[in-house]
Amino acid sequence: NKKIVLTSRPNGEVKTECWKLVHEEINGDIDPGEFIVKIDSISIDPAMRGWINNVESYIPPVQINETMRALGLAVVVDSKHEKFNKGDLLSGMFGVQEYCKLNSDYAIEKIDNTAENINTSIFLSALGMPGMTAYFGLTDVARIKANDTVLISGAAGAVGSIAGQIAKIKGCTVIGIAGGEDKCRYLIEEAGFDDAIDYKSNIDLNEAIAKSCPKGIDVFFDNVGGPTLDAAIKHINHKARITVCGAISQYNAAGLSIHAEIDYIPILFNSARLEGFVVLDYYHRYSEGVKEIVKWMNEGQIKSKEDIRHGIENFGDYFNLLFNGGNFGKLILKP
Numbered sequence: 001n002k003k004i005v006l007t008s009r010p011n012g013e014v015k016t017e018c019w020k021l022v023h024e025e026i027n028g029d030i031d032p033g034e035f036i037v038k039i040d041s042i043s044i045d046p047a048m049r050g051w052i053n054n055v056e057s058y059i060p061p062v063q064i065n066e067t068m069r070a071l072g073l074a075v076v077v078d079s080k081h082e083k084f085n086k087g088d089l090l091s092g093m094f095g096v097q098e099y100c101k102l103n104s105d106y107a108i109e110k111i112d113n114t115a116e117n118i119n120t121s122i123f124l125s126a127l128g129m130p131g132m133t134a135y136f137g138l139t140d141v142a143r144i145k146a147n148d149t150v151l152i153s154g155a156a157g158a159v160g161s162i163a164g165q166i167a168k169i170k171g172c173t174v175i176g177i178a179g180g181e182d183k184c185r186y187l188i189e190e191a192g193f194d195d196a197i198d199y200k201s202n203i204d205l206n207e208a209i210a211k212s213c214p215k216g217i218d219v220f221f222d223n224v225g226g227p228t229l230d231a232a233i234k235h236i237n238h239k240a241r242i243t244v245c246g247a248i249s250q251y252n253a254a255g256l257s258i259h260a261e262i263d264y265i266p267i268l269f270n271s272a273r274l275e276g277f278v279v280l281d282y283y284h285r286y287s288e289g290v291k292e293i294v295k296w297m298n299e300g301q302i303k304s305k306e307d308i309r310h311g312i313e314n315f316g317d318y319f320n321l322l323f324n325g326g327n328f329g330k331l332i333l334k335p
Ligand code: NDP
Pocket: 045, 046, 047, 129, 130, 133, 154, 155, 156, 157, 158, 159, 160, 177, 178, 179, 180, 183, 223, 224, 244, 245, 246, 247, 248, 249, 250, 277, 278, 279, 280, 321, 322, 323, 324, 325, 326, 327, 328, 329, 330, 331
């Protein structure tokens, strides 16, 4: 079994030296209650940056010399567990590795992939955690309604692109912020956004938001934080809702320091709301979100984009793509 372990805690950007490729033998004998899976796809997520800091958050930190934690899809290769049979496709926290022997079904779900022409990576993108983040972040946290002007940062990413498409379905005007011409073109031409702001072109973000959102912002779905949040807050409307989904511009800041220059007075003046959320809180409601998104995908109203990479040994380089914008769509690793 090849696997990636954490060897040291990063300070700032995660250097590849923080990871080590380890080979180990897995004993193929299984006792009653145990099962072995072969990992098919590994989800590379911004949240991993938080998991390797020595900080208690909604989940304990990954320990030094521990296999890196990761969500993934896996196929059962041998089982003496009552719930799982050989050949079953499962989703769960299997880690950054090729194989995994388990004895608990905690947070492991069986996936029905019997539908024809289904690409399994969809269960880590639109029909997985990112899709659920977009869905509940908009419906429950932002409580979007028709005719809202919705601004989305990190718009061409796994969560952002689904969020924008859901907001369009709900009858909103949707503007995305993303880095680069290709991503902005994708948002308008493929994902149906009304407008896109390329924050990496030589623009003043504040002026660009004013131009793209002439009626102000009713909902800001923020994946980025920092100066992007500062700029968006200046344009919020009465009773605006800001969903703090992520703050990727801040994750590499030493000690996870929080950007502290937000002028929050517009939140006061506009009787607005800024609310964070963790999608795991909605785990018990995932089937509701999946049902809706499957329906919209079947109707051709939602497209999912995945960026699939290969080779577990390259995990460290792939992880950094999330922080330099090198990924285009849900970043998935095939070991
Ligand atoms: P993405 O697929 O969006 O990949 C990350 C993207 O972030 C990059 O491609 C890059 O896009 C953008 N980015 C990176 N650094 C910066 C920066 N300094 N300024 C602006 N943009 C930047 O990842 P996900 O869709 O998986 O995650 C998006 C966000 O959602 C993250 O903040 C993540 O933590 C959060 N999240 C929150 C969850 C929750 O439960 N609250 C659950 C899942 C995700 P570009 O090329 O446009 O710069």
